[in-house]
Amino acid sequence: MMSSEILAPGWLQQLLFVVLRFTLSCAAPVDLTNGTACTARSPxxxxxxxxxxxxxxxxxxxxxxxxxxxxxxxxxxxxxxxxxxxxxxxxxxxxxxxxxxxxxxxxxxxxxxxxxxxxxxxxxxxxxxxxxxxxxxxxxxxxxxxxxxxxxxxxxxxxxxxxxxxxxxxxxxxxxxxxxxxxxxxxxxxxxxxxxxxxxxxxxxxxxxxxxxxxxxxxxxxxxxxxxxxxxxxxxxxxxxxxxxxxxxxxxxxxxxxxxxxxxxxKPQRFSETPLDCEVSMWSSWGLCSGPCSRGGLRHRTRYILLKPANSGTPCPELEEQEECTLHNCLAIQ
The missing domain is CATH 2.60.40.2130 (F-spondin domain)
Structure with missing residues (x-):
């Protein structure tokens, strides 16, 4: 009798654990929609x-x-x-x-x-x-x-x-x-x-x-x-x-x-035109002077258009530039 009384509480705990696990397994699944599920009655x-x-x-x-x-x-x-x-x-x-x-x-x-x-x-x-x-x-x-x-x-x-x-x-x-x-x-x-x-x-x-x-x-x-x-x-x-x-x-x-x-x-919808600004390349290197500095020699550099303007975008700047030759960039012509 004494041994049965000592074992009874453990046996009851195991039984309760099995019953609880079975109850949880039969419970309704967790609602993953956070209460936002559609309850409409028809498609x-x-x-x-x-x-x-x-x-x-x-x-x-x-x-x-x-x-x-x-x-x-x-x-x-x-x-x-x-x-x-x-x-x-x-x-x-x-x-x-x-x-x-x-x-x-x-x-x-x-x-x-x-x-x-x-x-x-x-x-x-x-x-x-x-x-x-x-x-x-x-x-x-x-x-x-x-x-x-x-x-x-x-x-x-x-x-x-x-x-x-x-x-x-x-x-x-x-x-x-x-x-x-x-x-x-x-x-x-x-x-x-x-x-x-x-x-x-x-x-x-x-x-x-x-x-x-x-x-x-x-x-x-x-x-x-x-x-x-x-x-x-x-x-x-x-x-x-x-x-x-x-x-x-x-x-x-x-x-x-x-x-x-x-x-x-x-009918086509009307949206505002998107202005596209002109884009140009970097300047090229300066060319050689066209004549002696004493005779007003000139040198030139150029750049080219990368992207043409559209829809009233900023127009392209000058694509050619020139300047007078100076002593350090002048090519003497004999």
Missing amino acids: ASYILVFTGHWSPQTFPKQYPLFRPPAQWSKLMAVTHNEQYRLWQEGATASDGMKSFAELGLTVDLVKAAKEARKKRVVGSMYRTAGIPSGIGHSSTEVLFMPRSPLLSLIVKVIPSPDWFVGVDSLNLCEGGQWKQELTFDLHPFDAGTDSGFTFSSPNFPTTPPENITMITSQNPNHPANSFYYPRLTELPPLATIWLKRQARSPIRQQNRVSNHILPDLT
Whole structure:
């Protein structure tokens, strides 16, 4: 009896531990949405319109006219919840994002999204055709489910080293209500995988890769950069996304391209012209004097235009300069 009384408390503790572990294993999973989960009772269908505003008037510096001309890649969009990221500013680009930002390929991104869909963190994927010019539209109809109310999308800037525009985890649902309409501007991002400065820069891998960063009028702060406009506080919109909820029952056919673009979206939007100042090279060395100093000999130096001005930018300065010869720079002519 004494030995049983001594062992009983330990046996009870083990039993309580097993019961507690079983209870915790059956508990509801932790809510990772921080109370922002969509509680809408039904899906929602949206028309999504991408509009490019890339023109020589808004972005005159090094504007690509050929090989290839300015254009946009296919658009890739994903609906998802907060446990998935297609891309994220300040984070390192995935291998799929690297492939897309540099080459416009979506194979790896689609593969990763399909794997995430098996885990129910991705809802659907959509792609539209590319736009063969800097100004134009592409559209698709997107179906959102309450369990995947976030939208992420990307479009590559062509040509460019690894530049793109996009949206990261835009929430179309507030509590139990779907938003009706959204319009917002897109600005260029650098994927951090290629170190090229200009639209037509050759492939020059960034090792190690850098984080994804937004390109601004002064970042990168280098005159060679194609988006470097030091006179501007911010760049004009490079593109725009417009989303409008459809009144009809949501479609269930993915990748269906819609022609229901509002009439005013077919009209080109007007943006202020971006002034582009002239850029010239350094002066060449002075040439030899044209004659003896006593006869008024002259010497010359030249420079050439690196970048022609546009849109009322600062005109180019003189490209040739001369001065009278002095004793220390004069070439005597016999």
